[in-house]
Amino acid sequence: xxxxxxSPSNKVTEKGKDVELRCDPIxxxxxxxxxxxxxxxxxxxxxYFQGNSAPDKSGLPSDRFSAERTGGSVSxxxxxxxxxxxxxVYLCASSLDRFRVNEQFFGxxxxxxxx
Amino acid sequence: ILNVEQSPQSLxxxxxxxxxxxxxxxxxxxxxxxxxxxxxxxxxxxLFVMTLNGDEKKKGRISATxxxxxxxxxxxxxxxxPEDSATYLCAFNNAGNMLTFGGGxxxxxxx
Numbered sequence: 294x295x296x297x298x299x300s301p302s303n304k305v306t307e308k309g310k311d312v313e314l315r316c317d318p319i320x321x322x323x324x325x326x327x328x329x330x331x332x333x334x335x336x337x338x339x340x341y342f343q344g345n346s347a348p349d350k351s352g353l354p355s356d357r358f359s360a361e362r363t364g365g366s367v368s369x370x371x372x373x374x375x376x377x378x379x380x381x382v383y384l385c386a387s388s389l390d391r392f393r394v395n396e397q398f399f400g401x402x403x404x405x406x407x408x
Numbered sequence: 409i410l411n412v413e414q415s416p417q418s419l420x421x422x423x424x425x426x427x428x429x430x431x432x433x434x435x436x437x438x439x440x441x442x443x444x445x446x447x448x449x450x451x452x453x454x455l456f457v458m459t460l461n462g463d464e465k466k467k468g469r470i471s472a473t474x475x476x477x478x479x480x481x482x483x484x485x486x487x488x489x490p491e492d493s494a495t496y497l498c499a500f501n502n503a504g505n506m507l508t509f510g511g512g513x514x515x516x517x518x519x
Contacts, residue, residue: 297451328509335511336452336497349506384452394440396454397507 295319297400299385305406306375314370314403318387325368326388326397327360331381339383342368375407410434412500414510421488422518428484429513431498435479440501443472443483446512447494455483455496488517 298317306312318325327339338352342362353359357375362368372379382404386397412433421427433441440459446452456465461476469486485492495514499507 326507336499336509338506338508341506386452394457394459394501396442396457398454399444399451401449401451 297385297387297398299383299400299403301403302401303404303406305408307408308377309374311371311373312375312405314372314383314385314405316368316370316385316400318366318368318385319398320366322387322389322398323365324388324390324397325362326386327368327370328384328386329381330384331378334381336384339370372405375405377407380405380407410500410502410508412498412508412510414496414498414513416513417511418514418516420516420518423488423490425488425517426484426486427488427515428482429496429515431481431483431510433479433481433498433500433508433510434502435477437502438476438479438500441474441476441481442499442501442507443481444497444499445494446497452497483513485515488515490517490519493517 300315323344326341328336330336340350340360342348357373360370382402384402386399388397414431442457443455444452445455456472458474463474465472472483474481493516495512497512499509
């Protein structure tokens with residue numbers, strides 16, 4: 294069965310440009326999460342979506358970051374006016390239901406490099 | 409801010425050695441403790457989800473224990489192999505399914 298997929302796998306951009314990262318969760322998973330791992334750091338929570346509820350954006354580091362989830366499936370993380378400190382691996386994960394102890398299934402990540 | 413700490417940060421062992429590492433987490437409002445294994449260029453892969461104090465779980469040569477009262481979990485690898493080289497992440501879950509990750513232990517097994 295298909296796992297979580299992310300695109301692109303690698304993205305190199307210039308400082309100040311906008312980027313969009315895409316995540317396709319596992320079919321039927323209602324919860325979707327975005328994390329990032331900066332060099333030498335642990336996994337940092339960014340945002341999660343649960344069904345049609347309002348997303349929890351408490352982990353977004355600045356208002357340059359936004360995310361949406363269309364139709365309860367595909368999600369896009371947008372970073373506007375990228376900065377060098379945004380360089381990181383961005384991981385998406387999905388799980389069956391946020392209200393149960395379900396393991397999160399991770400995608401392969403998008404490695405973002407801001408020059 | 410929840411404090412989830414892992415030690416050591418990195419570890420080099422010889423093939424065949426057994427090893428273990430630690431995850432410490434807040435002992436209050438415990439819901440679950442997850443262990444993940446993250447190999448370079450791959451997705452993090454779930455190893456264990458533990459919910460009860462005293463839980464012990466095993467998968468092949470890898471096992472984990474949980475102490476929720478004192479807030480720690482140990483991950484053990486018996487007879488390490490080069491393919492065990494990866495970063496091992498623990499994640500604390502205090503409500504619903506929100507996970508707070510530790511910084512990881514990077515394991516390198518030399519043949």
